[in-house]
Amino acid sequence: MAQSVLVVVLDGVRPDTLQAALDAGHAPALARLREDGGAHTITTVFPSVTGLGYVPFVTGRHPATAGIPGIRWFDRSRRHLRRGGHSRSYVGWAMRYFDADLDVGVETLFQHVRPSFGAMTMVARGLPRRHWLGRSLGWQVRGARIHFAKGGLGRWLDWDRDVAGRVAQHVRRHAPRFALAAVLTPDKVQHAEGQDSPRLLDTIRIGDQMVAELRHDLERAGRWEETLLMVVSDHGHSPVPRHDELVDVLTAQGLSVAAHPFAGTAKAADAVVMVSGNAMAHVYLDARRRARLGQEALTGRWGEVTRSLVDRESVDVALVPMGDDACLVHAPGRGDAVVRWHGGRVHYHPRDGDPLRLGGPLEGLDAADAWEACQPTEHPDALVQVAMVASAPRSGDVILSANRGWDFRRKFEPLLHVSGHGALHREHMLVPLLVSRPVGGMPRRTVDIGATAAAALGVALPGQEGASFL
Numbered sequence: 001m002a003q004s005v006l007v008v009v010l011d012g013v014r015p016d017t018l019q020a021a022l023d024a025g026h027a028p029a030l031a032r033l034r035e036d037g038g039a040h041t042i043t044t045v046f047p048s049v050t051g052l053g054y055v056p057f058v059t060g061r062h063p064a065t066a067g068i069p070g071i072r073w074f075d076r077s078r079r080h081l082r083r084g085g086h087s088r089s090y091v092g093w094a095m096r097y098f099d100a101d102l103d104v105g106v107e108t109l110f111q112h113v114r115p116s117f118g119a120m121t122m123v124a125r126g127l128p129r130r131h132w133l134g135r136s137l138g139w140q141v142r143g144a145r146i147h148f149a150k151g152g153l154g155r156w157l158d159w160d161r162d163v164a165g166r167v168a169q170h171v172r173r174h175a176p177r178f179a180l181a182a183v184l185t186p187d188k189v190q191h192a193e194g195q196d197s198p199r200l201l202d203t204i205r206i207g208d209q210m211v212a213e214l215r216h217d218l219e220r221a222g223r224w225e226e227t228l229l230m231v232v233s234d235h236g237h238s239p240v241p242r243h244d245e246l247v248d249v250l251t252a253q254g255l256s257v258a259a260h261p262f263a264g265t266a267k268a269a270d271a272v273v274m275v276s277g278n279a280m281a282h283v284y285l286d287a288r289r290r291a292r293l294g295q296e297a298l299t300g301r302w303g304e305v306t307r308s309l310v311d312r313e314s315v316d317v318a319l320v321p322m323g324d325d326a327c328l329v330h331a332p333g334r335g336d337a338v339v340r341w342h343g344g345r346v347h348y349h350p351r352d353g354d355p356l357r358l359g360g361p362l363e364g365l366d367a368a369d370a371w372e373a374c375q376p377t378e379h380p381d382a383l384v385q386v387a388m389v390a391s392a393p394r395s396g397d398v399i400l401s402a403n404r405g406w407d408f409r410r411k412f413e414p415l416l417h418v419s420g421h422g423a424l425h426r427e428h429m430l431v432p433l434l435v436s437r438p439v440g441g442m443p444r445r446t447v448d449i450g451a452t453a454a455a456a457l458g459v460a461l462p463g464q465e466g467a468s469f470l
């Protein structure tokens with residue numbers, strides 16, 4: 001058992017980006033971790049976005065089944081979100097509701113482990129405010145100022161250097177048994193300037209400096225050997241030269257449509273579009289109805305609307321949840337299949353084609369076998385991710401994952417992204433993992449990180465979906 005577990009998130013860093021930085025000698029402290037413990041490539045959650053991507057690190061659970069299906073979502077039941085047109089966007093001031101929106105029974109490592117510490121994390125249920133860096137009004141005002149200022153990227157880098165220093169200082173002074181600390185700028189740099197930006201390396205160096213300082217202090221205090229340090233990311237990134245606008249598609253179908261930033265009208269709209277990342281979207285049809293459409297999304301008038309969405313050039317994979325244990329998977333040009341799940345086993349039944357390119361039907365796979373089956377394909381871990389997001393009652397009637405080079409938000413983005421994430425394909429789903437000591441098991445998913453941290457700290461988290469790899 002470890003005395004303490006530290007998780008450092010390099011937000012939005014791809015495995016190949018990190019490996020290249022390590023191979024070139026740009027991040028010596030991270031390279032040392034790779035030598036000591038090892039480097040792995042694992043999968044994140046779908047939608048592959050920040051906020052949701054952190055939920056597995058502290059709960060061992062998938063965010064959708066923990067109550068949060070996207071970075072934006074619509075509460076068609078009207079029981080959870082009463083204002084703002086029953087819709088939520090964690091992009092901006094409403095991120096403060098993230099913890100409250102998680103299901104009541106969801107427990108975090110912050111609740112179980114004392115003292116604990118979090119820096120720049122959206123999920124922090126149970127974390128005392130004085131141990132939550134980035135939560136105060138001062139930090140939020142500072143963040144908003146940078147967001148709207150010219151030359152914002154350079155100032156975000158200064159912000160992250162400041163954060164890294166404070167994280168090391170806090171760990172030195174308070175010796176938390178569990179800590180989650182994020183470096184946010186790799187994501188911001190890639191959205192604005194893409195993977196080729198020289199500043200991306202600067203952001204990795206900030207993470208490297210943070211890890212170097214943490215290690216130095218822990219070694220000096222004689223606590224390094226009993227510490228498990230993991231460095232991970234929450235999603236990938238890839239260029240998005242083309243932007244589709246789903247609101248226009250639905251409006252052309254004669255529907256009234258609501259989407260952020262004008263989601264206040266959602267309660268009276270025919271359809272609601274909630275984009276994450278921006279390469280993923282939940283589309284809620286017949287939005288005045290309080291329950292999901294299920295099969296009805298495929299027939300009659302709503303069937304027409306669904307067909308107008310799922311065969312677009314921008315779409316790679318479309319999901320239509322059918323009840324609690326099945327989901328239709330459609331890929332333009334690759335046909336349909338049904339994914340079913342029951343009792344921890346997942347099944348893949350091609351109908352006319354092989355949308356996930358798995359080579360044929362698959363029966364009764366457990367979580368580990370399902371990961372192995374999908375891992376070599378274009379959609380690593382698709383079977384389990386489809387089951388998770390489709391089974392979440394807060395998900396849309398049609399769930400879209402964007403093709404490479406595309407996202408789903410053109411009109412309402414103040415700064416068009418040159419690179420993005422959110423989708424189910426490899427560039428967005430694969431993330432790196434560095435561990436400070438050799439592992440006995442096989443790290444597969446980010447939910448395994450929460451499970452491993454819990455096992456190392458002797459904590460039992462309810463509803464855990466990951467497996468410890470220690």
Ligand SMILES: [Zn+2]
Nearest residue numbers: 012050187191
């Ligand atoms: Zn992002």
